[in-house]
Amino acid sequence: MAFTEAHENYIKEHLAVREGERARRLLEGHGYAEKWFLEAVWWPAFGHFQHLHPEYEVSDFKDGYRFLDFAYIRGPLKLAIEIDGYGPHWRNVSRIQFSDHCRRQNDLMIDGWKVLRFSFDDVKESPRYCQQKIHQLLGRWLGEENAAAEADWLEKEVIRLFLRSGGPLTPGEVRQRMGIGEKKTRAILYDLARKKWILPHSGNERIRSYRLSSAGRDLTL
The missing domain is CATH 3.40.1350 (Trna Endonuclease; Chain: A, domain 1)
Known part of the structure; x- marks a missing residue:
């Protein structure tokens, strides 16, 4: 819409x-x-x-x-x-x-x-x-109040970010647009890849970018 x-x-x-x-x-x-x-x-x-x-x-x-x-x-x-x-x-x-x-x-x-x-x-x-300021406040609050909710919320926001971008994203781009730290960014991307919602797009030993999978694209967020 x-x-x-x-x-x-x-x-x-x-x-x-x-x-x-x-x-x-x-x-x-x-x-x-x-x-x-x-x-x-x-x-x-x-x-x-x-x-x-x-x-x-x-x-x-x-x-x-x-x-x-x-x-x-x-x-x-x-x-x-x-x-x-x-x-x-x-x-x-x-x-x-x-x-x-x-x-x-x-x-x-x-x-x-x-x-x-x-x-x-x-x-x-x-x-x-x-x-970034809004993401940082919401992410910090969710982290302080409910770590599980934070992970769930951030994962959904990253999926939405991939949907809006229409193409692959690097960990650096995700980190910058979400306003979160490098360690947390890589942990979220790892979990999303483990769930097959995103897939490696470039890189062999070290993944340089990810793309949204068909399963991730079909998610109802």
Whole structure:
């Protein structure tokens, strides 16, 4: 499925279960920067929008409500993702507004949220950097909380990476795009090859690249 169709379905699905201010906020708050983040960063990195909620409502320290650009909620993990544009909003922010912004982030941390903030410049100019930061956080959290889940999740993400690339990949390319270490990369590739989901593409004694097998291509991820 192409991004445009997937994005339209994604917004429709969330609108279908919202009403009032929550629906209005999604219609008005999910704008140019947020859609660009999904198209340039999230979709190439994951190929789906599972567990990702746009314009997600959270309570604040004033017993009111605020909205996160995106919330990734998976089991006990709560990740807030904010896209910040450098414009009049930031250049003209008052001291009171700046303090309020800091308090908002503190409240999120106290409530158990992990927070990633990306400038819109990085989303546009350095989407790979943004992808790596998200992969690193998710990989580290899964490693700390559940090593088995981490392996399962990373294996699926590597298979998706092969599907998106459409050709062979070297261990170095997998390591760079996933934002994980060399030892972990080789362990994942070894396990995927053992399961016959990927096959050696080049190299004899030392495999230099892998390609997706028919079994790996048929996986439902």
